Amino acid sequence: MAGPTTAERQQKKSGPPRPPRARRLLVVLFLVALLATGVLWVLYGSPWLRLERVEVSGTEVLTPRQVLDAADAPVDAPLISVDTSALEERIRSELPRIDSVDVSRTWPHEIGLEVTERKPVLLLEKGRKFIEVDAKGVRFATVERAPKGIPKLEWALDRESGAASLRRFGADRLLREAVEVAGDLPESVARDTRTVKVRSYDSISLELSGDRVVEWGSGEKGRAKAATLVALMKATPKARHFDVSVPTAPASAAS
Structure with a gap:
Protein backbone atom coordinates (compact mmCIF):
# COMPACT_ATOMS: atom_id res chain seq x y z
CA MET A 1 0.00 0.00 0.00
CA ALA A 2 1.09 3.49 -0.75
CA GLY A 3 2.12 5.63 2.21
CA PRO A 4 0.45 8.93 3.24
CA THR A 5 0.60 11.72 0.80
CA THR A 6 2.54 14.91 1.38
CA ALA A 7 -0.68 16.84 2.19
CA GLU A 8 -1.70 14.25 4.80
CA ARG A 9 1.70 14.39 6.46
CA GLN A 10 1.51 18.23 6.68
CA GLN A 11 -2.00 18.05 8.16
CA LYS A 12 -0.82 15.69 10.93
CA LYS A 13 2.00 18.05 11.81
CA SER A 14 -0.21 21.21 11.97
CA GLY A 15 -3.06 19.63 13.91
CA PRO A 16 -6.83 19.86 13.20
CA PRO A 17 -8.02 22.56 10.81
CA ARG A 18 -8.75 25.95 12.40
CA PRO A 19 -12.29 27.37 12.20
CA PRO A 20 -12.74 29.79 9.34
CA ARG A 21 -12.35 33.53 10.05
CA ALA A 22 -16.04 34.14 9.30
CA ARG A 23 -17.05 31.77 12.11
CA ARG A 24 -14.85 33.59 14.64
CA LEU A 25 -16.33 36.92 13.54
CA LEU A 26 -19.86 35.61 14.07
CA VAL A 27 -18.98 34.49 17.58
CA VAL A 28 -17.55 37.95 18.41
CA LEU A 29 -20.62 39.71 16.99
CA PHE A 30 -22.91 37.44 18.99
CA LEU A 31 -21.06 38.20 22.22
CA VAL A 32 -21.15 41.97 21.51
CA ALA A 33 -24.88 41.83 20.77
CA LEU A 34 -25.46 39.84 23.96
CA LEU A 35 -23.52 42.40 25.99
CA ALA A 36 -25.35 45.34 24.38
CA THR A 37 -28.70 43.71 25.10
CA GLY A 38 -27.73 43.26 28.73
CA VAL A 39 -26.64 46.87 29.07
CA LEU A 40 -29.85 48.14 27.47
CA TRP A 41 -31.94 46.00 29.78
CA VAL A 42 -30.07 47.31 32.84
CA LEU A 43 -30.53 50.92 31.72
CA TYR A 44 -34.12 50.75 30.50
CA GLY A 45 -35.77 47.60 31.79
CA SER A 46 -34.32 46.85 35.20
CA PRO A 47 -35.62 48.30 38.48
CA TRP A 48 -32.10 49.29 39.54
CA LEU A 49 -31.70 52.55 37.59
CA ARG A 50 -35.09 54.24 37.86
CA LEU A 51 -35.97 57.77 38.96
CA GLU A 52 -37.03 57.77 42.61
CA ARG A 118 -34.31 86.45 38.89
CA LYS A 119 -33.46 89.41 41.12
CA PRO A 120 -35.54 92.60 40.83
CA VAL A 121 -33.61 95.81 40.23
CA LEU A 122 -36.62 98.03 39.52
CA LEU A 123 -40.33 98.07 40.31
CA LEU A 124 -43.15 99.23 38.05
CA GLU A 125 -46.30 100.28 39.84
CA LYS A 126 -49.50 98.78 38.47
CA GLY A 127 -52.49 99.91 40.47
CA ARG A 128 -51.84 98.72 43.98
CA LYS A 129 -49.38 96.06 42.86
CA PHE A 130 -45.78 96.06 41.66
CA ILE A 131 -44.14 94.45 38.65
CA GLU A 132 -40.61 93.21 39.30
CA VAL A 133 -38.04 93.88 36.57
CA ASP A 134 -34.65 92.13 36.52
CA ALA A 135 -31.25 93.31 35.27
CA LYS A 136 -32.07 92.11 31.74
CA GLY A 137 -35.23 94.22 31.60
CA VAL A 138 -37.49 91.16 31.98
CA ARG A 139 -40.78 91.77 33.78
CA PHE A 140 -41.05 88.48 35.60
CA ALA A 141 -43.49 88.78 38.51
CA THR A 142 -46.32 90.86 39.94
CA VAL A 143 -46.36 91.19 43.72
CA GLU A 144 -48.67 92.91 46.18
CA ARG A 145 -45.91 94.29 48.37
CA ALA A 146 -42.84 96.13 47.16
CA PRO A 147 -39.63 94.30 48.09
CA LYS A 148 -37.44 96.35 50.40
CA GLY A 149 -34.50 98.16 48.90
CA ILE A 150 -35.75 98.04 45.29
CA PRO A 151 -36.32 101.46 43.65
CA LYS A 152 -39.47 102.30 41.75
CA LEU A 153 -39.42 103.37 38.12
CA GLU A 154 -41.21 106.63 37.39
CA TRP A 155 -42.06 107.67 33.84
CA ALA A 156 -41.81 111.45 33.53
CA LEU A 157 -41.47 111.86 29.76
CA ASP A 158 -41.73 115.49 28.74
CA ARG A 159 -43.54 116.59 25.61
CA GLU A 160 -40.47 117.25 23.51
CA SER A 161 -37.37 115.18 24.28
CA GLY A 162 -39.36 112.52 26.15
CA ALA A 163 -41.84 112.03 23.32
CA ALA A 164 -39.00 112.03 20.79
CA SER A 165 -37.12 109.37 22.78
CA LEU A 166 -40.25 107.24 23.00
CA ARG A 167 -40.77 107.40 19.24
CA ARG A 168 -37.13 106.71 18.44
CA PHE A 169 -36.26 104.03 21.00
CA GLY A 170 -39.56 102.63 22.26
CA ALA A 171 -40.68 101.98 25.84
CA ASP A 172 -38.73 98.72 26.18
CA ARG A 173 -35.43 100.39 25.27
CA LEU A 174 -36.06 103.21 27.74
CA LEU A 175 -36.87 100.61 30.39
CA ARG A 176 -33.58 98.82 29.68
CA GLU A 177 -31.72 102.13 30.04
CA ALA A 178 -33.29 102.65 33.46
CA VAL A 179 -32.41 99.08 34.40
CA GLU A 180 -28.83 99.63 33.30
CA VAL A 181 -28.60 102.74 35.45
CA ALA A 182 -29.95 100.87 38.47
CA GLY A 183 -27.45 98.06 37.87
CA ASP A 184 -24.50 100.46 37.72
CA LEU A 185 -25.25 102.19 41.01
CA PRO A 186 -22.62 101.72 43.70
CA GLU A 187 -23.92 99.79 46.68
CA SER A 188 -23.79 102.81 48.99
CA VAL A 189 -26.07 104.73 46.59
CA ALA A 190 -28.29 101.83 45.56
CA ARG A 191 -29.55 101.18 49.09
CA ASP A 192 -30.60 104.85 49.40
CA THR A 193 -32.27 105.07 45.97
CA ARG A 194 -36.03 105.39 46.13
CA THR A 195 -36.94 106.25 42.54
CA VAL A 196 -35.38 106.07 39.08
CA LYS A 197 -37.05 108.77 37.00
CA VAL A 198 -36.98 108.65 33.19
CA ARG A 199 -37.64 111.96 31.41
CA SER A 200 -35.96 110.96 28.13
CA TYR A 201 -33.21 108.69 26.82
CA ASP A 202 -30.56 111.21 27.85
CA SER A 203 -32.22 112.39 31.05
CA ILE A 204 -32.49 109.81 33.81
CA SER A 205 -32.33 110.92 37.44
CA LEU A 206 -32.33 109.30 40.86
CA GLU A 207 -34.28 110.32 43.93
CA LEU A 208 -32.45 109.31 47.09
CA SER A 209 -33.36 109.36 50.75
CA GLY A 210 -32.86 112.71 52.47
CA ASP A 211 -34.38 114.65 49.54
CA ARG A 212 -31.23 114.15 47.46
CA VAL A 213 -31.33 114.06 43.67
CA VAL A 214 -28.76 112.72 41.19
CA GLU A 215 -28.80 113.76 37.54
CA TRP A 216 -27.43 110.68 35.78
CA GLY A 217 -28.10 111.42 32.13
CA SER A 218 -28.21 108.40 29.81
CA GLY A 219 -27.23 104.86 30.72
CA GLU A 220 -23.86 105.25 28.98
CA LYS A 221 -20.56 105.38 30.91
CA GLY A 222 -22.27 103.96 33.99
CA ARG A 223 -19.13 102.82 35.79
CA ALA A 224 -17.43 106.17 35.36
CA LYS A 225 -20.53 107.95 36.62
CA ALA A 226 -20.78 105.64 39.62
CA ALA A 227 -17.17 106.26 40.63
CA THR A 228 -17.58 110.01 40.12
CA LEU A 229 -20.75 110.08 42.21
CA VAL A 230 -19.10 108.29 45.14
CA ALA A 231 -16.19 110.73 45.09
CA LEU A 232 -18.54 113.73 44.75
CA MET A 233 -20.65 112.65 47.71
CA LYS A 234 -17.56 112.24 49.87
CA ALA A 235 -16.25 115.65 48.84
CA THR A 236 -19.59 117.44 49.40
CA PRO A 237 -21.46 115.48 52.10
CA LYS A 238 -24.00 118.24 52.72
CA ALA A 239 -25.02 118.60 49.08
CA ARG A 240 -28.53 117.67 48.01
CA HIS A 241 -28.14 117.83 44.24
CA PHE A 242 -25.53 115.95 42.23
CA ASP A 243 -24.92 115.97 38.49
CA VAL A 244 -22.76 113.22 36.94
CA SER A 245 -24.34 113.24 33.50
CA VAL A 246 -20.90 114.28 32.24
CA PRO A 247 -18.60 112.29 34.57
CA THR A 248 -15.53 114.35 33.65
CA ALA A 249 -17.30 117.56 34.73
CA PRO A 250 -19.46 116.70 37.76
CA ALA A 251 -21.27 119.26 39.89
CA SER A 252 -23.02 119.41 43.24
CA ALA A 253 -25.17 121.93 45.04
CA ALA A 254 -26.77 122.37 48.44
CA SER A 255 -30.24 122.67 46.91
Missing part, protein backbone atom coordinates in the same frame (compact mmCIF):
# COMPACT_ATOMS: atom_id res chain seq x y z
CA ARG A 53 -36.11 61.24 43.93
CA VAL A 54 -35.99 64.83 42.60
CA GLU A 55 -33.99 67.29 44.72
CA VAL A 56 -34.40 71.06 44.36
CA SER A 57 -31.84 73.67 45.43
CA GLY A 58 -31.38 77.43 44.97
CA THR A 59 -34.91 78.63 45.71
CA GLU A 60 -35.37 81.90 47.61
CA VAL A 61 -38.82 83.37 46.94
CA LEU A 62 -40.25 80.21 45.38
CA THR A 63 -40.63 76.95 47.28
CA PRO A 64 -39.10 73.60 46.23
CA ARG A 65 -42.64 72.26 45.92
CA GLN A 66 -43.48 74.84 43.24
CA VAL A 67 -40.40 73.83 41.24
CA LEU A 68 -41.22 70.13 41.58
CA ASP A 69 -44.79 70.67 40.40
CA ALA A 70 -43.60 72.71 37.41
CA ALA A 71 -40.96 70.12 36.47
CA ASP A 72 -43.43 67.22 36.54
CA ALA A 73 -40.56 64.72 36.45
CA PRO A 74 -41.54 61.14 35.42
CA VAL A 75 -40.89 59.33 38.70
CA ASP A 76 -40.28 55.56 38.27
CA ALA A 77 -39.18 56.01 34.65
CA PRO A 78 -35.71 54.80 33.63
CA LEU A 79 -33.29 57.48 34.80
CA ILE A 80 -31.48 57.53 31.45
CA SER A 81 -34.72 58.25 29.58
CA VAL A 82 -35.57 61.44 31.50
CA ASP A 83 -35.54 64.39 29.07
CA THR A 84 -33.60 67.00 31.06
CA SER A 85 -34.15 69.70 28.42
CA ALA A 86 -37.91 69.21 28.68
CA LEU A 87 -37.71 69.52 32.48
CA GLU A 88 -35.86 72.82 32.18
CA GLU A 89 -38.28 74.14 29.57
CA ARG A 90 -41.33 73.31 31.70
CA ILE A 91 -39.87 74.94 34.79
CA ARG A 92 -38.96 78.17 33.02
CA SER A 93 -42.30 78.26 31.24
CA GLU A 94 -44.37 77.71 34.37
CA LEU A 95 -42.23 79.89 36.66
CA PRO A 96 -41.04 83.13 34.99
CA ARG A 97 -39.20 84.01 38.20
CA ILE A 98 -36.68 81.30 37.32
CA ASP A 99 -33.77 82.65 35.28
CA SER A 100 -31.89 79.38 34.76
CA VAL A 101 -32.08 75.70 35.69
CA ASP A 102 -29.20 73.23 35.94
CA VAL A 103 -30.57 69.68 35.62
CA SER A 104 -28.26 66.81 36.57
CA ARG A 105 -28.59 63.03 36.93
CA THR A 106 -27.21 61.39 40.07
CA TRP A 107 -27.02 57.65 39.59
CA PRO A 108 -28.73 55.40 40.36
CA HIS A 109 -32.04 57.06 41.36
CA GLU A 110 -31.95 60.87 41.49
CA ILE A 111 -32.40 64.06 39.44
CA GLY A 112 -31.06 67.36 40.79
CA LEU A 113 -32.63 70.72 39.91
CA GLU A 114 -30.48 73.73 40.79
CA VAL A 115 -32.43 76.89 40.02
CA THR A 116 -31.39 80.54 39.89
CA GLU A 117 -34.15 83.05 40.53
Whole structure:
Protein backbone atom coordinates (compact mmCIF):
# COMPACT_ATOMS: atom_id res chain seq x y z
CA MET A 1 0.00 0.00 0.00
CA ALA A 2 1.09 3.49 -0.75
CA GLY A 3 2.12 5.63 2.21
CA PRO A 4 0.45 8.93 3.24
CA THR A 5 0.60 11.72 0.80
CA THR A 6 2.54 14.91 1.38
CA ALA A 7 -0.68 16.84 2.19
CA GLU A 8 -1.70 14.25 4.80
CA ARG A 9 1.70 14.39 6.46
CA GLN A 10 1.51 18.23 6.68
CA GLN A 11 -2.00 18.05 8.16
CA LYS A 12 -0.82 15.69 10.93
CA LYS A 13 2.00 18.05 11.81
CA SER A 14 -0.21 21.21 11.97
CA GLY A 15 -3.06 19.63 13.91
CA PRO A 16 -6.83 19.86 13.20
CA PRO A 17 -8.02 22.56 10.81
CA ARG A 18 -8.75 25.95 12.40
CA PRO A 19 -12.29 27.37 12.20
CA PRO A 20 -12.74 29.79 9.34
CA ARG A 21 -12.35 33.53 10.05
CA ALA A 22 -16.04 34.14 9.30
CA ARG A 23 -17.05 31.77 12.11
CA ARG A 24 -14.85 33.59 14.64
CA LEU A 25 -16.33 36.92 13.54
CA LEU A 26 -19.86 35.61 14.07
CA VAL A 27 -18.98 34.49 17.58
CA VAL A 28 -17.55 37.95 18.41
CA LEU A 29 -20.62 39.71 16.99
CA PHE A 30 -22.91 37.44 18.99
CA LEU A 31 -21.06 38.20 22.22
CA VAL A 32 -21.15 41.97 21.51
CA ALA A 33 -24.88 41.83 20.77
CA LEU A 34 -25.46 39.84 23.96
CA LEU A 35 -23.52 42.40 25.99
CA ALA A 36 -25.35 45.34 24.38
CA THR A 37 -28.70 43.71 25.10
CA GLY A 38 -27.73 43.26 28.73
CA VAL A 39 -26.64 46.87 29.07
CA LEU A 40 -29.85 48.14 27.47
CA TRP A 41 -31.94 46.00 29.78
CA VAL A 42 -30.07 47.31 32.84
CA LEU A 43 -30.53 50.92 31.72
CA TYR A 44 -34.12 50.75 30.50
CA GLY A 45 -35.77 47.60 31.79
CA SER A 46 -34.32 46.85 35.20
CA PRO A 47 -35.62 48.30 38.48
CA TRP A 48 -32.10 49.29 39.54
CA LEU A 49 -31.70 52.55 37.59
CA ARG A 50 -35.09 54.24 37.86
CA LEU A 51 -35.97 57.77 38.96
CA GLU A 52 -37.03 57.77 42.61
CA ARG A 53 -36.11 61.24 43.93
CA VAL A 54 -35.99 64.83 42.60
CA GLU A 55 -33.99 67.29 44.72
CA VAL A 56 -34.40 71.06 44.36
CA SER A 57 -31.84 73.67 45.43
CA GLY A 58 -31.38 77.43 44.97
CA THR A 59 -34.91 78.63 45.71
CA GLU A 60 -35.37 81.90 47.61
CA VAL A 61 -38.82 83.37 46.94
CA LEU A 62 -40.25 80.21 45.38
CA THR A 63 -40.63 76.95 47.28
CA PRO A 64 -39.10 73.60 46.23
CA ARG A 65 -42.64 72.26 45.92
CA GLN A 66 -43.48 74.84 43.24
CA VAL A 67 -40.40 73.83 41.24
CA LEU A 68 -41.22 70.13 41.58
CA ASP A 69 -44.79 70.67 40.40
CA ALA A 70 -43.60 72.71 37.41
CA ALA A 71 -40.96 70.12 36.47
CA ASP A 72 -43.43 67.22 36.54
CA ALA A 73 -40.56 64.72 36.45
CA PRO A 74 -41.54 61.14 35.42
CA VAL A 75 -40.89 59.33 38.70
CA ASP A 76 -40.28 55.56 38.27
CA ALA A 77 -39.18 56.01 34.65
CA PRO A 78 -35.71 54.80 33.63
CA LEU A 79 -33.29 57.48 34.80
CA ILE A 80 -31.48 57.53 31.45
CA SER A 81 -34.72 58.25 29.58
CA VAL A 82 -35.57 61.44 31.50
CA ASP A 83 -35.54 64.39 29.07
CA THR A 84 -33.60 67.00 31.06
CA SER A 85 -34.15 69.70 28.42
CA ALA A 86 -37.91 69.21 28.68
CA LEU A 87 -37.71 69.52 32.48
CA GLU A 88 -35.86 72.82 32.18
CA GLU A 89 -38.28 74.14 29.57
CA ARG A 90 -41.33 73.31 31.70
CA ILE A 91 -39.87 74.94 34.79
CA ARG A 92 -38.96 78.17 33.02
CA SER A 93 -42.30 78.26 31.24
CA GLU A 94 -44.37 77.71 34.37
CA LEU A 95 -42.23 79.89 36.66
CA PRO A 96 -41.04 83.13 34.99
CA ARG A 97 -39.20 84.01 38.20
CA ILE A 98 -36.68 81.30 37.32
CA ASP A 99 -33.77 82.65 35.28
CA SER A 100 -31.89 79.38 34.76
CA VAL A 101 -32.08 75.70 35.69
CA ASP A 102 -29.20 73.23 35.94
CA VAL A 103 -30.57 69.68 35.62
CA SER A 104 -28.26 66.81 36.57
CA ARG A 105 -28.59 63.03 36.93
CA THR A 106 -27.21 61.39 40.07
CA TRP A 107 -27.02 57.65 39.59
CA PRO A 108 -28.73 55.40 40.36
CA HIS A 109 -32.04 57.06 41.36
CA GLU A 110 -31.95 60.87 41.49
CA ILE A 111 -32.40 64.06 39.44
CA GLY A 112 -31.06 67.36 40.79
CA LEU A 113 -32.63 70.72 39.91
CA GLU A 114 -30.48 73.73 40.79
CA VAL A 115 -32.43 76.89 40.02
CA THR A 116 -31.39 80.54 39.89
CA GLU A 117 -34.15 83.05 40.53
CA ARG A 118 -34.31 86.45 38.89
CA LYS A 119 -33.46 89.41 41.12
CA PRO A 120 -35.54 92.60 40.83
CA VAL A 121 -33.61 95.81 40.23
CA LEU A 122 -36.62 98.03 39.52
CA LEU A 123 -40.33 98.07 40.31
CA LEU A 124 -43.15 99.23 38.05
CA GLU A 125 -46.30 100.28 39.84
CA LYS A 126 -49.50 98.78 38.47
CA GLY A 127 -52.49 99.91 40.47
CA ARG A 128 -51.84 98.72 43.98
CA LYS A 129 -49.38 96.06 42.86
CA PHE A 130 -45.78 96.06 41.66
CA ILE A 131 -44.14 94.45 38.65
CA GLU A 132 -40.61 93.21 39.30
CA VAL A 133 -38.04 93.88 36.57
CA ASP A 134 -34.65 92.13 36.52
CA ALA A 135 -31.25 93.31 35.27
CA LYS A 136 -32.07 92.11 31.74
CA GLY A 137 -35.23 94.22 31.60
CA VAL A 138 -37.49 91.16 31.98
CA ARG A 139 -40.78 91.77 33.78
CA PHE A 140 -41.05 88.48 35.60
CA ALA A 141 -43.49 88.78 38.51
CA THR A 142 -46.32 90.86 39.94
CA VAL A 143 -46.36 91.19 43.72
CA GLU A 144 -48.67 92.91 46.18
CA ARG A 145 -45.91 94.29 48.37
CA ALA A 146 -42.84 96.13 47.16
CA PRO A 147 -39.63 94.30 48.09
CA LYS A 148 -37.44 96.35 50.40
CA GLY A 149 -34.50 98.16 48.90
CA ILE A 150 -35.75 98.04 45.29
CA PRO A 151 -36.32 101.46 43.65
CA LYS A 152 -39.47 102.30 41.75
CA LEU A 153 -39.42 103.37 38.12
CA GLU A 154 -41.21 106.63 37.39
CA TRP A 155 -42.06 107.67 33.84
CA ALA A 156 -41.81 111.45 33.53
CA LEU A 157 -41.47 111.86 29.76
CA ASP A 158 -41.73 115.49 28.74
CA ARG A 159 -43.54 116.59 25.61
CA GLU A 160 -40.47 117.25 23.51
CA SER A 161 -37.37 115.18 24.28
CA GLY A 162 -39.36 112.52 26.15
CA ALA A 163 -41.84 112.03 23.32
CA ALA A 164 -39.00 112.03 20.79
CA SER A 165 -37.12 109.37 22.78
CA LEU A 166 -40.25 107.24 23.00
CA ARG A 167 -40.77 107.40 19.24
CA ARG A 168 -37.13 106.71 18.44
CA PHE A 169 -36.26 104.03 21.00
CA GLY A 170 -39.56 102.63 22.26
CA ALA A 171 -40.68 101.98 25.84
CA ASP A 172 -38.73 98.72 26.18
CA ARG A 173 -35.43 100.39 25.27
CA LEU A 174 -36.06 103.21 27.74
CA LEU A 175 -36.87 100.61 30.39
CA ARG A 176 -33.58 98.82 29.68
CA GLU A 177 -31.72 102.13 30.04
CA ALA A 178 -33.29 102.65 33.46
CA VAL A 179 -32.41 99.08 34.40
CA GLU A 180 -28.83 99.63 33.30
CA VAL A 181 -28.60 102.74 35.45
CA ALA A 182 -29.95 100.87 38.47
CA GLY A 183 -27.45 98.06 37.87
CA ASP A 184 -24.50 100.46 37.72
CA LEU A 185 -25.25 102.19 41.01
CA PRO A 186 -22.62 101.72 43.70
CA GLU A 187 -23.92 99.79 46.68
CA SER A 188 -23.79 102.81 48.99
CA VAL A 189 -26.07 104.73 46.59
CA ALA A 190 -28.29 101.83 45.56
CA ARG A 191 -29.55 101.18 49.09
CA ASP A 192 -30.60 104.85 49.40
CA THR A 193 -32.27 105.07 45.97
CA ARG A 194 -36.03 105.39 46.13
CA THR A 195 -36.94 106.25 42.54
CA VAL A 196 -35.38 106.07 39.08
CA LYS A 197 -37.05 108.77 37.00
CA VAL A 198 -36.98 108.65 33.19
CA ARG A 199 -37.64 111.96 31.41
CA SER A 200 -35.96 110.96 28.13
CA TYR A 201 -33.21 108.69 26.82
CA ASP A 202 -30.56 111.21 27.85
CA SER A 203 -32.22 112.39 31.05
CA ILE A 204 -32.49 109.81 33.81
CA SER A 205 -32.33 110.92 37.44
CA LEU A 206 -32.33 109.30 40.86
CA GLU A 207 -34.28 110.32 43.93
CA LEU A 208 -32.45 109.31 47.09
CA SER A 209 -33.36 109.36 50.75
CA GLY A 210 -32.86 112.71 52.47
CA ASP A 211 -34.38 114.65 49.54
CA ARG A 212 -31.23 114.15 47.46
CA VAL A 213 -31.33 114.06 43.67
CA VAL A 214 -28.76 112.72 41.19
CA GLU A 215 -28.80 113.76 37.54
CA TRP A 216 -27.43 110.68 35.78
CA GLY A 217 -28.10 111.42 32.13
CA SER A 218 -28.21 108.40 29.81
CA GLY A 219 -27.23 104.86 30.72
CA GLU A 220 -23.86 105.25 28.98
CA LYS A 221 -20.56 105.38 30.91
CA GLY A 222 -22.27 103.96 33.99
CA ARG A 223 -19.13 102.82 35.79
CA ALA A 224 -17.43 106.17 35.36
CA LYS A 225 -20.53 107.95 36.62
CA ALA A 226 -20.78 105.64 39.62
CA ALA A 227 -17.17 106.26 40.63
CA THR A 228 -17.58 110.01 40.12
CA LEU A 229 -20.75 110.08 42.21
CA VAL A 230 -19.10 108.29 45.14
CA ALA A 231 -16.19 110.73 45.09
CA LEU A 232 -18.54 113.73 44.75
CA MET A 233 -20.65 112.65 47.71
CA LYS A 234 -17.56 112.24 49.87
CA ALA A 235 -16.25 115.65 48.84
CA THR A 236 -19.59 117.44 49.40
CA PRO A 237 -21.46 115.48 52.10
CA LYS A 238 -24.00 118.24 52.72
CA ALA A 239 -25.02 118.60 49.08
CA ARG A 240 -28.53 117.67 48.01
CA HIS A 241 -28.14 117.83 44.24
CA PHE A 242 -25.53 115.95 42.23
CA ASP A 243 -24.92 115.97 38.49
CA VAL A 244 -22.76 113.22 36.94
CA SER A 245 -24.34 113.24 33.50
CA VAL A 246 -20.90 114.28 32.24
CA PRO A 247 -18.60 112.29 34.57
CA THR A 248 -15.53 114.35 33.65
CA ALA A 249 -17.30 117.56 34.73
CA PRO A 250 -19.46 116.70 37.76
CA ALA A 251 -21.27 119.26 39.89
CA SER A 252 -23.02 119.41 43.24
CA ALA A 253 -25.17 121.93 45.04
CA ALA A 254 -26.77 122.37 48.44
CA SER A 255 -30.24 122.67 46.91
